[in-house]
Amino acid sequence: MGVEGTRSSERGGVVSRLATWTENLSEQTYALLLLAPGFLILLLFAFWPLASSFRMSFFEDVIVGPESLGGFIGLENYVSLLTDSNAFATLTFLDPAMETPLLQQALVVTLLFAIISVAGETLLGFAYAMLMKAEYRGQRLVRVLIIIPWAIPIVIQGMIFFLLFRPGYGLLTGPLHQLGVFSQLPLGDAFSGFVIVTVADIWKTSAFMALLILAGMESVNQDLYEVADVMGASTWQRFRYITFPLVFPALMVAMLFRTMGALRVYGIIESTGVGCSTVPSMTCLVTEFTFGSTTLYGSAAAVSVLIAITVGVFISVYLLFIRYSNQSLGLT
Structure with a gap:
């Protein structure tokens, strides 16, 4: 019980500190924080493929052979x-x-x-x-x-x-x-x-x-x-x-x-x-x-x-x- 109580207290302390840190953020910073997951998804599924295509566009087409x-x-x-x-x-x-x-x-x-x-x-x-x-x-x-x-x-x-x-x-x-x-x-x-x-x-x-x-x-x-x-x-x-x-x-x-x-x-x-x-x-x-x-x-x-x-x-x-x-x- 003592160990579980200590762990619960630690988790509560982390959540409390996180909530306090979030409350102290400016409105602009808080908005960017909320948008961060969306930006990460956009980076993964949009910008990375575009960057990869941009790199590929500088290489020669291969008509015959195993290489792309x-x-x-x-x-x-x-x-x-x-x-x-x-x-x-x-x-x-x-x-x-x-x-x-x-x-x-x-x-x-x-x-x-x-x-x-x-x-x-x-x-x-x-x-x-x-x-x-x-x-x-x-x-x-x-x-x-x-x-x-x-x-x-x-x-x-x-x-x-x-x-x-x-x-x-x-x-x-x-x-x-x-x-x-x-x-x-x-x-x-x-x-x-x-x-x-x-x-x-x-x-x-x-x-x-x-x-x-x-x-x-x-x-x-x-x-x-x-x-x-x-x-x-x-x-x-x-x-x-x-x-x-x-x-x-x-x-x-x-x-x-x-x-x-x-x-x-x-x-x-x-x-x-x-x-x-x-x-x-x-x-x-x-x-x-x-x-x-x-x-x-x-x-x-x-x-x-x-x-x-x-x-x-x-x-x-x-x-x-x-x-x-x-x-x-x-x-x-």
Whole structure:
């Protein structure tokens, strides 16, 4: 009993000292302490693989042999990707000579997809958010119908669009071909496939944008709208001078998350039946170089680093816009 009591007393003393030490921390230090486990997980599953890919990108691809990587070659993998000079690459990252069609170049496809899809999702999401916020009969049903596409798994979503545009018996293949919008084989054509993939992504993810924008709209002080009504403001003036400026920070955060996802697009390309060979994204190149018939680990690592750089550039731009909006609203 004496030994157990001593051990219990020691444990109690350690806990007491730890609690006292924690209470004496500043708010900033305490917040960093709480975030430390998350940072460690992020370091393990994000930064370490990125650092490893960065190191691998400086080594030569090995086509034949037991080794995964060859000797150190510096920036040659990046140069070959940006000049389309890798003879073993089955997909093109970028072709400055323009011998490869634009919608067959992974960087161009990814940037166009990100810009068009995020812009479409933002506009549609804003309309959805205003529709979900308005009070009318059947509001709950409308909210469910808006959210359903986001809840559908990407494989099922891809199958829906595959059946809509499958050659021969696709519901929309014949009519759109007769109108001259799509080719007779839309899933095998670069332009048609790009449009299908973009529309499929907008259809699914607009609900996500709508929910985040709706959260921002709900935080707006309703007294401002009452004052606007008293002053005789029109609907457009209420939106321009109250809704949009106050929702803008939340809108930027929503667009930031969606842009990060759009720049890593892969699943929707494969699940719709379009395929990476028709509409290649940057992530398609990583997959093809890593798991394709010819393994190019050094080039795959270089593409991964270029994806990270592209995402970082977009994040920096969004953060500047968010900072500017916060300053204009007097939040900083």
